Amino acid sequence: MLRLHYNLEKLSMALVATIILAASVGGLVEIAPLFTIADTVKMPADLRPYTPLELAGREIFIREGCYACHSQMIRSLGDELDRYGPYSLAAESAYDHPMLWGSKRTGPDLARVGGKYSDAWHVAHLTEPRDVVPASIMPAYPWLLRPLDTGQLSAMLATLARLGVPYDKAMIANAERDALAQSRPDSDGAEAVQLRYGKRVVLRAFDGNPAELTEMDALVAYLQALGTLTQVAYGTQRGDPS
Template identity: 65%
Template structure:
């Protein structure tokens, strides 16, 4: 076996042809399944899109490097399903650009975090993790409560996501800044927000301070929607034909 390998190495043309053959086999294995992706990836016509406030929170989540310590993908292992909930489906990341599946778990997986804890718990945890989880090594993010959320660019963010397939409408893009403020201001007029994003939209002061809309509001809103954009993972499997 090694003799054949050494002989091929001494002949440049034979080596180049062999490399092309091996690379072609590997490429075929990687590419062929993509031709059946429409049959293998789940669909969910009722799947929600991120609201501007939730999207702003996702951007803060990425900005602060949270994905470096937290994954967002429950694997199909029994212990993971028992700990975190139903394993993740591809459709649940349909509108994530970039996806944040990850593999590093210095902290727990967050794919099913939405609704698990109260807004007050999240706010306290982000301000000083040791106040609620004494053994935590997570950094403090207290300043998020003191930083006003910048909303001017959110329409551009939605427009960029629409260019890669996220179904944001013209009305959503035009009203993105106002909708972000409205979602964290329950005392204001939120009829337009719910009309654009649905009655299931979570509307409240996420950080407990109604006077301003902070980066803490946005991040908590994002954490509270994780795993709730789609119900596909909680549906029974379709009957076998």
Template identity: 65%
Template sequence: MFQTHYKLERYTIGLMLAIIVVASIGGTVEIAPLFTIDETVEKAPDMRVYTPLELAGRNIYIREGCYACHSQMIRTLRDEVERYGPYSLAVESQYDHPMLWGSKRTGPDLARVGGKYSDEWHSMHLNNPRDVVPESVMPAYRFLKQTELRMDDLPEHLAALKELGVPYTDEMIKNAASDAYGQATPDSTQAQGVKARYGAATDIRAFDADPGVVTEMDALVAYLQILGRLTDAAYRPDQETAATQ
């Protein structure tokens, strides 16, 4: 085998052609599935977009590098499904720019963490992880509750995502800052606008238990609480199976 390779290296044109053939095979394997993406990606008519507050929380999640220790993609392996819930579907990440599937799990996968714990648990965990998980190696993020959330630039964030195909309406973009405020302050006049634009099931509450000011803690907890809940597509096969039995 090595003798053949050594002989091939002596002929520039032959080596170049061999490289092109190998690269073409690899490229075809990677590119070909894209032509059938409409057939392979699941349909999720109930899929909703992130609210401005949840999007702000996602930006904080990325800023703090949370994706380096937490994946957001449950594989089809039995032990993963039993531990974390239904395996992740491609459609669940269609509005994620960038996607946060990850590959390393210093901490648990978070693809279905939404609704698993209370807002209080998340706030305590982010403030000092050892308060709720004694063996945790996660750093503390106490500053999140002390830092007021910047909201004036949220319309630009939504407008940029709209250019990438996320179906934000002009009204959503225009009211992004007030909707972020309203989602974290349930007694405010802005709260009703959030439900009107993002659906009646949208979580509207003081996520950090302090309705007086909207903090980065509010935003990050709101984001964590929606993970795995933008659509119920992952649970639909179980529902259809149960209906036929």
């Protein structure tokens, strides 16, 4: 084998052809299964898209680089199942653009963090992590208490709709209003959010202050939604809690 490689190095065109062949085989192995994904990955009937507020929080999660330390992919390993819950299914991320799967674990996996901690815990943790986890090496994000810019939400939903996420015209047109209403459960628009996105959508002032919509509201809303958009993983794996 080493002699073959040595001879190829002396024949530049043969080496280039071999590299192209190897890359083509690797690419084919990765790409070919995507042509049958509709047959192999079944869409959960109860899967809902992110609300505008949760989607804004997801953008902040990506902007702040949170994905670099926190994966959103529970593997089928005993210790991960015990710590995080059912392993992740591809269908759960059908509406994620981009998806945030990975195995980087500087911090814990967040695939099913929704509902695990209170809103107040998340706010305190994001503002100063060591106040709640003394040994934490996570940086603080106190600036998340600034007002949330909702001006691009309608455009974001419209773009995702073109990629197959089921946002209809009413969802797109009301994106800014729905983001504000989700953080104000007593407002006139709160009921409309659940009519559009389902009764499982959480309505509350996530940062504890309903008077102002902040980036903290959005990020906490997103974290509380993780693992709750569908219950398919609990129904298809052993140890179904239902």
